[in-house]
Every structure is written in structure tokens, then in C-alpha cells.
Amino acid sequence: MIGVVSYLVFFLTLAAILAIAVLGLNLHWGNTGLFNGGIAAFFGMGAYATILLGGTPQAGQFGGFDLFYPVALAGGIVASGLLAWIVGVATLKLRHDYLAIATFGVAVAFESFVRNSEWLTGGAKGLRGFERPLEAAIGDPFLFNLCFFAFVLAVLTAVYYGLGRLIRSPYGRLLRAIREDEHAAQSLGKNPARIRLASFITGSMIIGTSGALYATFYAFVSPDDVLPILTFQIWAMLIVGGAGNNRGALLGAFVIWAAWTSSGWVLARLAPVELQLYTGTIQYILIGLVIVGMLLARPQGLLPEKLVISQSGGETPRRPVQST
Amino acid sequence: MLHTGLRAAAIVAAATLVGLSAAPGSARAEACTVKIGAVLPTSVDWGRPIAATAQFAVDIANKAGGVNGCKVQMILRDTQVQAKVGVDAAKSMVDIDKVPVILGAVSSGVSMPILTSVTVPAGVMQMSCCSSSTSFSRLAAEGKTKGLWFRTFATSRVQASIATLIAKEKGYKKMAVFYKNDDWGQDMVKLVVHDLKAVGIEVTAAIPINNDQPSYRAEVTKARKAKADGVYLALYPKEGIAVVREWISLGGTRKMIVANSLKSDDFRKGVGIKYLGDVVGTDTASPRTKSASAFVTAYKARFKKEPNGPGLSNSYDATMIVLLAMQAAGKDAKGPAIAAKVPAVTDPNGTPVQANAAGFKKASALLKAGKTVSYQGATGAVQFDRNGDVSAPGLVWSFTGSGIKELRYIPLKDVEAFIAKLEK
Numbered sequence: 001m002i003g004v005v006s007y008l009v010f011f012l013t014l015a016a017i018l019a020i021a022v023l024g025l026n027l028h029w030g031n032t033g034l035f036n037g038g039i040a041a042f043f044g045m046g047a048y049a050t051i052l053l054g055g056t057p058q059a060g061q062f063g064g065f066d067l068f069y070p071v072a073l074a075g076g077i078v079a080s081g082l083l084a085w086i087v088g089v090a091t092l093k094l095r096h097d098y099l100a101i102a103t104f105g106v107a108v109a110f111e112s113f114v115r116n117s118e119w120l121t122g123g124a125k126g127l128r129g130f131e132r133p134l135e136a137a138i139g140d141p142f143l144f145n146l147c148f149f150a151f152v153l154a155v156l157t158a159v160y161y162g163l164g165r166l167i168r169s170p171y172g173r174l175l176r177a178i179r180e181d182e183h184a185a186q187s188l189g190k191n192p193a194r195i196r197l198a199s200f201i202t203g204s205m206i207i208g209t210s211g212a213l214y215a216t217f218y219a220f221v222s223p224d225d226v227l228p229i230l231t232f233q234i235w236a237m238l239i240v241g242g243a244g245n246n247r248g249a250l251l252g253a254f255v256i257w258a259a260w261t262s263s264g265w266v267l268a269r270l271a272p273v274e275l276q277l278y279t280g281t282i283q284y285i286l287i288g289l290v291i292v293g294m295l296l297a298r299p300q301g302l303l304p305e306k307l308v309i310s311q312s313g314g315e316t317p318r319r320p321v322q323s324t
Numbered sequence: 325m326l327h328t329g330l331r332a333a334a335i336v337a338a339a340t341l342v343g344l345s346a347a348p349g350s351a352r353a354e355a356c357t358v359k360i361g362a363v364l365p366t367s368v369d370w371g372r373p374i375a376a377t378a379q380f381a382v383d384i385a386n387k388a389g390g391v392n393g394c395k396v397q398m399i400l401r402d403t404q405v406q407a408k409v410g411v412d413a414a415k416s417m418v419d420i421d422k423v424p425v426i427l428g429a430v431s432s433g434v435s436m437p438i439l440t441s442v443t444v445p446a447g448v449m450q451m452s453c454c455s456s457s458t459s460f461s462r463l464a465a466e467g468k469t470k471g472l473w474f475r476t477f478a479t480s481r482v483q484a485s486i487a488t489l490i491a492k493e494k495g496y497k498k499m500a501v502f503y504k505n506d507d508w509g510q511d512m513v514k515l516v517v518h519d520l521k522a523v524g525i526e527v528t529a530a531i532p533i534n535n536d537q538p539s540y541r542a543e544v545t546k547a548r549k550a551k552a553d554g555v556y557l558a559l560y561p562k563e564g565i566a567v568v569r570e571w572i573s574l575g576g577t578r579k580m581i582v583a584n585s586l587k588s589d590d591f592r593k594g595v596g597i598k599y600l601g602d603v604v605g606t607d608t609a610s611p612r613t614k615s616a617s618a619f620v621t622a623y624k625a626r627f628k629k630e631p632n633g634p635g636l637s638n639s640y641d642a643t644m645i646v647l648l649a650m651q652a653a654g655k656d657a658k659g660p661a662i663a664a665k666v667p668a669v670t671d672p673n674g675t676p677v678q679a680n681a682a683g684f685k686k687a688s689a690l691l692k693a694g695k696t697v698s699y700q701g702a703t704g705a706v707q708f709d710r711n712g713d714v715s716a717p718g719l720v721w722s723f724t725g726s727g728i729k730e731l732r733y734i735p736l737k738d739v740e741a742f743i744a745k746l747e748k
């Protein structure tokens with residue numbers, strides 16, 4: 001029994017870490033309409049910077065500053081913010097699919113950079129030498145995982161409530177105004193360019209937080225962690241959960257990650273021995289089926305965006321009826 | 325449309341539920357089973373044969389009476405070459421299936437987080453067939469693997485030195501190097517460049533080759549400019565075929581030395597044997613005992629082809645050594661106890677045993693009686709150092725019209741002497 005609990009804690013920790021990234025993307029896409037195709041880069045920036053700042057010194061390797069963990073974590077978050085600022089200034093003039101392609105390019109370049117800059121990022125062999133905070137003090141691995149889960153959950157809760165407040169505030173209304181019609185927002189005296197950049201940086205820092213926690217959990221990061229598949233996973237979580245709804249984003253993260261991992265678990269048990277070798281491939285098909293099935297059944301996501309009415313006047317506005 | 329989607333979702337959900345409820349039942353059906361976990365990239369073309377070979381070793385052990393009288397069940401999970409997925413799979417095996425040993429993974433980027441966040445904290449032994457990164461040796465040297473980490477992948481150091489030996493004998497003065505841009509390739513190029521320099525051969529270009537490019541013309545052109553009289557290739561078949569084709573079509577030299585990753589029929593057929601006459605390959609060798617041929621014979625009988633391909637013999641040995649160590653550690657032993665018994669399986673002074681069913685039976689009996697054995701594996705008389713790394717004899721080979729021919733065998737002590745000279 002303790003084994004199942006131990007695994008569930010582990011599973012939920014990773015799902016919660018990914019959920020933080022999904023919340024960050026929801027600020028981008030769900031609320032501001034920014035098509036960020038480069039999640040892996042901001043996630044990776046948070047992860048790499050945290051390990052570089054908080055890791056122990058390694059022979060022939062830059063980094064290993066062994067900073068106090070909260071400082072390293074903050075450093076990782078700030079680093080993704082900086083990257084987002086640079087990328088944002090360069091690309092936010094682009095709209096929709098153009099922005100998606102540009103940011104996707106940034107993520108590919110980031111992966112290529114960390115794979116090749118061995119002096120800085122350890123190259124393809126990745127960065128290690130990170131001591132997980134308090135692991136030695138806690139001792140028992142299960143207890144450590146439990147404590148770390150509590151920490152991740154606290155961060156997730158803070159991000160969730162913070163974003164919830166932001167979205168309900170006038171500023172959130174402004175974000176949605178830009179998403180729906182930038183020119184209209186501009187005609188009301190708002191500066192869409194600045195708001196878009198602010199939203200892009202904030203969301204990227206949230207994604208960077210997720211990356212920093214991920215690297216902390218594994219005490220390791222390598223270029224394999226920032227491949228485009230990560231961007232796809234986070235997007236699948238948001239779309240299945242429901243773009244524009246933070247509860248949907250959370251739910252999507254847990255549902256998709258559960259589908260992703262449990263399909264392998266189930267297949268390893270069910271498939272006959274002669275098919276065992278192909279379960280990896282079957283698992284991919286199942287994951288695809290789940291995503292496609294959900295999109296067909298509920299294109300608006302499991303928990304669709306709710307219309308927020310902050311000032312009620314006269315008639316209640318109605319959403320246009322969606323056709324399937 | 326909507327209904328089809330719902331139905332598909334319902335089917336998936338139903339399948340999942342059936343799976344969840346059926347799981348405990350199927351586990352209870354076997355009277356006496358020992359479980360081991362395997363986390364391997366089965367969804368990747370070169371990963372599947374590695375998993376098939378591990379399962380093959382398990383089948384052989386079961387045929388020879390199993391481990392401590394119990395049937396061995398290998399739980400196989402795919403890594404999708406993603407750390408997240410591999411780590412989750414490993415964690416579920418360790419926690420839910422209570423496996424004392426995990427085989428895998430292949431990519432160092434997956435093996436490493438499994439080691440640091442799953443197996444070492446849980447006291448589970450981990451044996452990889454193929455992870456090549458030097459980071460593991462360093463981690464082990466720092467004492468962070470608690471003696472739970474092993475790998476049967478010996479090839480980088482040995483192969484780099486043998487390649488250098490050949491280059492020197494062939495009288496090459498300037499060499500260009502193409503290497504796969506991953507952890508294995510980056511380690512390999514460092515070793516090769518170091519070794520070639522040590523014997524006075526100039527490396528005029530060392531060019532990284534990234535995965536899945538439609539063309540490598542830019543890389544090949546760069547190497548052509550370097551005017552080398554010999555080329556070294558540390559590539560996998562897929563990129564290897566693409567690079568060598570463009571290299572030869574641009575008039576590059578056919579004098580090539582290749583790593584064992586290209587010892588494959590795909591590469592031979594993909595490039596064409598008429599261009600490969602001057603190609604010499606390196607590998608770690610099987611020992612000159614019947615055991616090595618026993619593995620090849622058994623493999624051919626089972627899979628109807630030669631065991632050519634990256635990691636196959638390593639995967640076989642990894643699995644066999646794990647099973648024998650479990651036998652030596654006794655029933656219901658945990659990870660550290662099993663890891664502690666690995667030296668009893670690879671004791672150079674122990675009774676030599678072959679890498680087949682008869683050998684497994686013989687070894688089981690000897691280990692049960694508290695004796696030690698020297699496992700004569702598919703990659704040699706494997707022996708682990710304190711960091712869980714292995715060394716092995718070397719081999720030189722070339723391509724023929726129908727396959728691969730062995731040119732020369734270099735015993736372990738000659739390899740070690742040559743490496744010592746290079747390191748000076």
C-alpha cells in the first residue's frame with residue numbers, strides 16, 4: 001500500500017510541476033491570445049539556471065555556485081523572464097501562427113545551444129551535481145518526496161490564486177480585450193504592445209518556475225528535457241483542459257499526464273509477452289487517441305472558459321453558440 | 325462525429341478500467357515469480373532490438389530453471405526517450421511492482437534522473453546496457469550511486485584507442501572526425517581527438533552531426549575543406565548512411581575508420597559494399613571462448629539474423645549478470661544485496677561459465693553453493709570497476725559482401741597497455 005502511495009505522490013508531484021507550466025501558457029494563450037510555441041525554451045531556462053546557480057562545483061564545468069536554494073530558484077525564474085523579455089521584444093510584433101513559428105524556432109535554438117555549449121551547460125551529457133534541498137536532512141526518501149510534493153503544491157496554489165486574481169482584475173479584462181480585438185483596446189487608450197510583453201514575460205516566468213522545480217526534483221537536466229515534445233505536451237494539457245480557464249488548465253495537466261503514464265502501465269500488464277516489445281508504439285497511439293477523442297467530444301475543453309461579468313448592466317451578454 | 329469521438333473515448337476509458345482491475349489477478353496467478361524492471365526505448369527503431377535481447381536473456385534464464393527456482397518476469401516499459409516518461413515508469417516499477425533491479429535506460433539523459441531520483445533513493449540496483457556518459461563514472465566516484473549503478477557499455481575508451489592504433493598503423497597523417505551530437509558522440513570525439521594527437525596524427529576537423537537532418541552537405545563540405553587522408557566516424561546507421569553517401573559523392577576519401585555503432589547491415593546496404601572496401605571498424609570483443617559464439621548461435625537461432633546493431637550484446641550481458649547476481653543473493657534479496665553479489669558473478673578467478681542456458685544452469689548451481697563464477701559474456705569476460713564501469717578486449721573488423729568479417733583480436737591486457745601509453 002505504501003508503495004502505491006509513494007508512487008502517487010511521485011506522479012502528482014510531476015503532474016503539479018507540469019500544471020504550473022500549463023497555467024503559464026494559459027496566461028499567454030487563454031487570456032492574452034499569444035501563441036507561444038517555445039515553451040520548452042522558457043522551461044529549460046528555468047531548469048538550467050537553477051542547477052547552474054544551486055549545484056555543487058564540478059570539475060571542468062561552469063556553474064556550481066552552490067547558492068541557497070530559494071536564491072537559485074529565484075535566479076531560474078528571473079532567467080526565464082530575461083529570456084522572455086529578449087524574445088518578446090524581438091517577436092511580439094508577430095501575430096498568431098507567425099508568433100508560434102518564431103517562438104518554436106527559439107525553443108529549437110535553445111535546445112541546440114544547450115546541446116553544444118559544453119562549457120556552460122554540460123552539452124549533451126547534461127548538468128548534474130545538484131543537491132536536492134533538505135534531502136540529506138530529511139533522510140527518508142518517501143518523506144522527502146512528500147515534503148517536496150507539499151512545496152510544489154504550495155507553489156502551484158500560489159500561482160493558481162495569483163493568476164485567478166489577476167484575471168478577475170481590470171488588468172485581466174484588458175488582457176482579454178487585447179486577445180479579442182487589439183485595435184479596439186488601442187482605441188480606448190491602452191498600449192497593447194506593452195501589455196502583451198508584460199503578459200509574455202509573466203507567463204514565461206511561471207513556465208520557468210515549472211522548469212526550475214522539475215530540475216530540482218530530478219537533480220539533473222539535459223537537452224533531452226527541452227525537446228519540442230514538451231511544448232506539445234503542455235499545449236495538449238491546456239487544450240484538453242480548456243483554454244482560458246485556470247481550473248481547466250489544472251485538470252488538463254493531471255488528466256493528460258495520467259493518460260500519458262497510465263497507458264504505459266496498463267499496457268505493460270495487459271499486453272501478451274509477444275506484444276510487449278510494441279507496447280511503446282501502442283502507447284503513442286493510445287495517447288493520440290485520447291487527445292483526439294477529447295477534442296472531438298469536447299472541443300472547448302473539459303472546463304471551458306467562463307464569461308466573467310465584472311459590471312452587470314442591462315442585458316446579460318451571451319456567448320455565440322459553438323457549432324460542432 | 326461527436327458520437328464517434330465519445331465512443332472512442334469510452335473505449336479507451338473502458339480499456340483502462342479493464343487494465344486496472346485485471347492487474348492484481350494476473351500477478352497472483354504465478355505461484356513463484358521474481359520481477360525485474362526494464363525501462364528501454366521500445367518505441368524507437370534501434371531501441372526495440374535492445375529490449376528484445378533483454379527479454380531473450382530472461383527467456384533463456386527461465387528455460388534454465390529461473391532464478392532461485394522462480395520464474396523471472398521482466399516488466400518492460402517504454403521511455404519514449406523522454407526523462408519524464410522513463411522516470412515515471414521506473415518509479416512505478418519500484419513502488420508498485422517492488423522490483424529490486426531496473427535494467428536501463430539507453431539514453432544517459434534518461435538513465436541519470438532515474439538513478440538520482442528513483443533507484444538510489446529507493447535502494448534499487450540499476451544496470452544499463454548502453455548509457456555512455458562520463459558523468460556516471462564521476463557520480464559513482466563521488467559515492468553518490470551507493471554501489472547500485474552498473475553498465476555493460478565499455479566501448480568508448482577501448483574503441484577510441486583501437487581506432488587510434490589502426491590510424492597509426494595505416495599511416496594517416498591528417499584525419500577528419502564526424503561524430504553524433506549526443507552525449508556518446510561528444511565523449512567519443514574527445515577521446516579520439518586526444519588519442520590521435522597523442523600518437524602525432526593531426527585532427528583537421530571534428531564535425532558534429534545532428535539527428536534527422538534532410539542533408540548533411542554543409543557538414544560534409546566543411547570536412548572536405550579540411551583535406552584529411554582518413555576519416556573517423558562515430559555515428560549511428562541512419563545519419564551514418566546519409567553522411568557517408570554525401571561524403572563519397574563529393575569525392576571524399578574512402579579510407580574510413582568507424583565505431584561499432586556502424587557495425588550494422590543497414591549501414592552496409594545503405595551505403596553499398598563497393599564503397600566500403602577500405603572501411604575498418606572497431607568494437608569491443610567477445611573473448612576467445614566458446615561462450616561468445618554460444619551467444620551468437622543462440623541469437624541467430626532465435627532472431628534469424630546476426631546480432632549486429634548497437635547495444636545488443638551489452639543488453640544481453642546486462643540482463644544475464646543481473647539475473648545471476650539475483651541468484652547469488654538468494655530469494656527476496658533487495659537491490660544493495662544483489663549489487664553486492666555482482667563481483668561473485670564476474671570474478672576473474674571464478675569458474676568460467678558460458679552465456680547460454682547451459683552456462684546459466686551451471687552458474688546457478690555454483691552460486692547457490694556459495695562459489696564464484698566468471699561470466700564469459702557476449703561483450704567479453706566482463707568485469708566492473710569500483711564505479712560500475714567495464715573494460716573489454718578490442719576487435720578490428722571490416723565489411724564483406726554478405727556481412728562482417730573479423731580482422732584482428734586485441735587482448736584486454738594489450739588494450740590496457742596501449743591506453744596507458746596514450747594517457748601518458
